[in-house]
Amino acid sequence: MKPRRIILAGGSGFLGQVLARHFLARGYEVAVLTRRPTSVVLRVREVAWDGETLGPWAQELENAQAVINLAGRSVNCRYHERNRKVILESRINPTRVLGAAINLCATPPLVWLNSSTATIYRHTFGMAWDEAGEIGGTPAAKDEFSVQVAQAWEQTFAAAPTSRTRKVNLRSAMVLGPARNSVFPVLRRLVRLGLGGRMASGRQFVSWIHHQDFSRAIEWLIEHGNQEGTFNLAAPNAVTNEEMMRTLREIHRMPIGLPASLWMLEAGAFLLRTETELIIKSRRVIPGRLMAAGFDFRFSHLREALEDLCGNAITDISR
Template sequence: MHSHANSQPKFVLAGGTSFLGRHLQRYFEQLNYRVIVLSRARRMAPNHVAWDGRTLGPWAAELENAVALINLAGRSVDCRYTEANQREILTSRLDSTRVLGQAVARCHTPPLVWLNSSTATIYDDTRADAPANTEARGLLGRGFSVRVATAWEEAFRAAKAPRTRKVALRTSIVLGTDGGAFPVLTKLAKLGLCTPQGGGDQWVSWLHIDDFCRAVEFLAFQTTESGAFNVCAPVPLPNRDFNALLAQRFRPWLRLPQPRWLLELGAFALRTETELILKSRKVVPARLLELGFQFSYPTAAQAVAALTHA
């Protein structure tokens, strides 16, 4: 460790209290970066700086001389798509992206790179036999979540930051033991709900949390490329195969079928949407692979084994 705080390169993380944010903060602190988290929390942890995700404020000074800015801010999509929630999901992403753009534009020495969250859900619902979506040949879909993703990337593109390289992270479902979808899936699997969800043909694009952190580091510091990147594992798989891995691991004595109507009921009870598990996402990280990025967990079998210590 350097004794002098300012000799550490500075990494600014907006939306850093989320599952992905907590992991990135730990990951980059271990690499000896000084990580400044822009946070809406009332009680401030050390290295956390208050912001509202909408308006310029004293927080904007933190972007000066930062080696990287990453924005993960946005209301969770794990909720019912009511009108109010839809509005909040959209505006939280657009406002934070827009105001960060204003802050970057005012910097004397702006961040060298700005990575902004997006989502692999930007692509169309993929037919079972369709080719996977790459950045160059992906089909953009329709519907609410696609509108959000498209507007989000549009706001990012519109930000004037001529001296800052910009990368949009089209992230898939990230698997970790302490947040995101995996703990829920594990709980369901132990109850016997590790059967195909709906038809089971829908594709799952996923990524181990360690590979997410490594991909962010790679895109921030080991390439000069910009634009949209699919941040997902190279081997997507059908929902039925993903559930089979969980069934094999947890071996519940009873396995319950999960037809679509039951999922709709369950999603309603859990205040979420079935789209999160029924939409087919077949996405591959073509650009990361072309640049030579190596995944620690290229297959779901490896990821599930690591996450459940099989």
């Protein structure tokens, strides 16, 4: 019997590598669509595409078990006009062209999972949002641009004419994993330098998911052929920024953790060419549909997730 095949569009980055490892370990064949194919990385076949136009890459989708679209320029940058355009187009164009390619398949993939983000939900200090939560931007959270991008991304996905393929929209929270090109090592370094205090008020919620649960949830969504539509990919227990930083300090037995006020974060973000929205927005999201369906999270609480990650060496999976 031929192995089941998964196509990771934009799969050369952090989450693509996380998913490639997960599915390879389960005997799947994995192909990555990338603008810069190298050779075989991690037994993954890299296939050239431009994320905009149809080409020979579209053949890869024939008869695939699943297509998972992860393409998108990193949001860890300044949101000036040029970057805004690239951030938006690098999500819309790959989604649109994947829809066109799937529609042309003789035997289309069984399921198409497309990335979105938990940032789409309204900044809140109140109750947690499930998939029916309020969507929208808030000037104080500086998230209006990100919410607009997420909405356009989801609309493009919803409009794609792929009636023979099940669709799943992934509203993912921050994925915690032991890779250099992700957030967790950055937080850990701050803690080790004694800079791991609360950020801004520290009251803002952080939604997160351990990389193993992220991969397991995606596998579960692929295998459950009756599940479609939007799913929040987040652990059931969001924490405040203050609690997250305190937990990391405790795990590292670091008694000092200098807090960073809002103006310090603004200055730091300017110098590091990033945006404070990534820190100050209060993201309180629960995986309502996964919980209702009985999905079993391996890491429901942040402490267990961080202890697990701190016990693992940071791996360099960048090329």
